[in-house]
Amino acid sequence: MKNILELSHVSYLYSEKTPFEMQALHDVSVGFEEGCVTGIIGHTGSGKSTLVQMLNGLLRPSEGQVLLNGEDIWRKPKEITSVRYRVGLVMQYPEYQLFDETVRADIGFAPRNMGLSEKETEERVREAAEFVGLSESLLDKSPFDLSGGQKRRAAIAGVLAMRPEVLVLDEPAAGLDPRGRQEILGRLQEYRRERRASVIFVSHSMEDMAHYCDRLLVLNHGEVLMQGTVSEIFCDAEKIRSAGLFVPQVATVADRLRRAGVPLPEGLCTVESVSRELLSLLGKGGNAQ
Amino acid sequence: MKNNTFGQYFPGNSLLHRMDPRMKLIVTILYIVMIFCAKNVLSFAFLLLLTVFLILISRISVRIVLRSIRPIIFIVLFTVVFNIFLTGGTGEPLAAFWIFEIYREGIVRAILMALRVIILITGTGVLLTYTTSPIALADAIESLLGPLKKIHVPVHEFAMMMTIALRFIPTLIEETDRIMSALKARGADFSNGSIVKRVKALIPILIPLFVSAFKRAEELAVAMECRCYRGGEGRTKLHVLHYRFSDFVWLFFFVLFLVSVFLINAFSPIKIAY
Numbered sequence: 060m061k062n063i064l065e066l067s068h069v070s071y072l073y074s075e076k077t078p079f080e081m082q083a084l085h086d087v088s089v090g091f092e093e094g095c096v097t098g099i100i101g102h103t104g105s106g107k108s109t110l111v112q113m114l115n116g117l118l119r120p121s122e123g124q125v126l127l128n129g130e131d132i133w134r135k136p137k138e139i140t141s142v143r144y145r146v147g148l149v150m151q152y153p154e155y156q157l158f159d160e161t162v163r164a165d166i167g168f169a170p171r172n173m174g175l176s177e178k179e180t181e182e183r184v185r186e187a188a189e190f191v192g193l194s195e196s197l198l199d200k201s202p203f204d205l206s207g208g209q210k211r212r213a214a215i216a217g218v219l220a221m222r223p224e225v226l227v228l229d230e231p232a233a234g235l236d237p238r239g240r241q242e243i244l245g246r247l248q249e250y251r252r253e254r255r256a257s258v259i260f261v262s263h264s265m266e267d268m269a270h271y272c273d274r275l276l277v278l279n280h281g282e283v284l285m286q287g288t289v290s291e292i293f294c295d296a297e298k299i300r301s302a303g304l305f306v307p308q309v310a311t312v313a314d315r316l317r318r319a320g321v322p323l324p325e326g327l328c329t330v331e332s333v334s335r336e337l338l339s340l341l342g343k344g345g346n347a348q
Numbered sequence: 349m350k351n352n353t354f355g356q357y358f359p360g361n362s363l364l365h366r367m368d369p370r371m372k373l374i375v376t377i378l379y380i381v382m383i384f385c386a387k388n389v390l391s392f393a394f395l396l397l398l399t400v401f402l403i404l405i406s407r408i409s410v411r412i413v414l415r416s417i418r419p420i421i422f423i424v425l426f427t428v429v430f431n432i433f434l435t436g437g438t439g440e441p442l443a444a445f446w447i448f449e450i451y452r453e454g455i456v457r458a459i460l461m462a463l464r465v466i467i468l469i470t471g472t473g474v475l476l477t478y479t480t481s482p483i484a485l486a487d488a489i490e491s492l493l494g495p496l497k498k499i500h501v502p503v504h505e506f507a508m509m510m511t512i513a514l515r516f517i518p519t520l521i522e523e524t525d526r527i528m529s530a531l532k533a534r535g536a537d538f539s540n541g542s543i544v545k546r547v548k549a550l551i552p553i554l555i556p557l558f559v560s561a562f563k564r565a566e567e568l569a570v571a572m573e574c575r576c577y578r579g580g581e582g583r584t585k586l587h588v589l590h591y592r593f594s595d596f597v598w599l600f601f602f603v604l605f606l607v608s609v610f611l612i613n614a615f616s617p618i619k620i621a622y
Contacts, residue, residue: 117529138539150530169535
């Protein structure tokens with residue numbers, strides 16, 4: 060698989076050359092595969108948000124390169140905006156960043172900046188709103204009159220309206236109820252499928268990661284601790300714990316069952332896969348216990 | 349946004365950092381009085397030395413201190429130009445064209461005036477803003493204004509308002525940064541285009557910023573009430589300020605400096621006043 064985005068030996072210092080200097084990333088090299096949903100995990104302060112802001116050129120690495128389709132995005136710093144249209148970034152709690160008079164105008168902000176015609180803009184707004192599940196009647200309301208979940212959708216729609224090749228989200232489901240989480244994360248997978256795009260997102264929920272991602276990247280103190288497929292990563296529970304994180308509960312359950320002599324294969328980390336395996340074991344002989 | 353060093357506290361443990369904030373306020377006032385009383389080249393030279401000395405013992409990097417001049421560079425230039433051209437003098441003008449005449453006095457005066465503004469900003473910077481945390485400063489003001497409580501001035505409330513305002517400046521800057529990043533991610537451009545275009549580009553920043561500031565104010569008020577905040581009556585402090593012997597040494601020296609400035613003004617052998 061080809062890497063759509065790649066960081067090569069990237070380091071980042073905040074407040075360089077002041078007493079507040081702080082190293083957020085240290086020699087990070089990772090590749091994000093095209094057409095994959097990649098999850099980024101790490102404890103608070105591990106550099107996730109910094110890394111995410113590197114991907115669309117909001118932050119410029121102190122050292123190292125960010126490659127989009129193999130090309131350094133900072134080769135022409137003046138044209139960084141075109142990179143931002145290709146790599147759409149939804150920041151943390153994006154609902155606090157809505158500003159326009161109507162939801163319609165707010166979602167249309169990016170398409171208008173891209174210089175699209177009113178007609179094209181309108182079409183993209185409608186498409187993005189429909190995609191995140193905002194009904195037509197909400198579009199003419201003020202964004203401040205929406206509910207929390209609707210605001211979040213409107214903000215995500217504002218980025219989707221750019222039709223980015225890579226969609227990056229920093230904790231898209233934080234603070235939502237279980238149903239809201241499921242819907243939003245489900246939409247991300249749908250976006251990947253419909254547009255053949257790549258999706259990268261940050262989350263603290265290992266269950267969500269196991270359920271929605273193909274690949275994972277684990278950060279610890281500004282460095283890459285692990286990267287690989289979801290089951291590869293969650294197999295190494297020891298290492299995950301060393302980064303102050305946990306594996307999904309169901310993976311722990313599967314692990315204990317295996318140790319107790321139940322012949323489960325390794326690398327199971329979603330409720331669905333574990334229950335499928337258990338049912339087939341029970342169905343086979345009924346004497347798994 | 350983040351390069352705005354004017355009025356920013358740099359933690360440290362220098363002699364200036366350790367001075368009692370109340371004493372810092374007092375000596376800063378003495379320092380400002382000195383600067384405005386200085387009358388001739390010699391007293392300015394003395395103040396320049398004093399300021400350099402203060403910057404050195406503050407252990408704040410000279411580069412950062414000099415950077416604080418940047419926002420006032422326009423005022424300094426303005427002062428210099430006006431003083432050079434509009435100061436009359438005795439004797440022959442050094443240069444003259446059209447209605448302007450430049451005298452030696454004008455040049456001296458322009459240099460001294462520029463120096464006055466620069467040492468005022470850098471000196472008060474290292475004495476107060478760079479070396480004192482805003483919270484300590486608010487505490488000091490509350491304590492120094494304490495006597496006004498007798499005539500029912502709500503000193504504590506003012507200090508609390510100031511503390512809260514100062515406390516939220518970094519938060520608001522951070523928030524502004526975040527909102528700007530989010531807009532940039534959607535293709536907003538803040539650095540190019542005409543002035544009108546750039547001012548218009550600020551609207552999408554200000555609206556969410558105000559909305560969240562009001563929301564935050566309300567949440568803070570509720571949180572304070574939940575912790576039974578009822579104003580200054582009977583309230584004690586976690587960090588009680590204590591003058592130490594070294595604070596009085598500082599005071600003694602600054603009074604001495606002030607007296608020296610007056611003496612130099614009066615008995616200077618070099619008689620170039622402005």
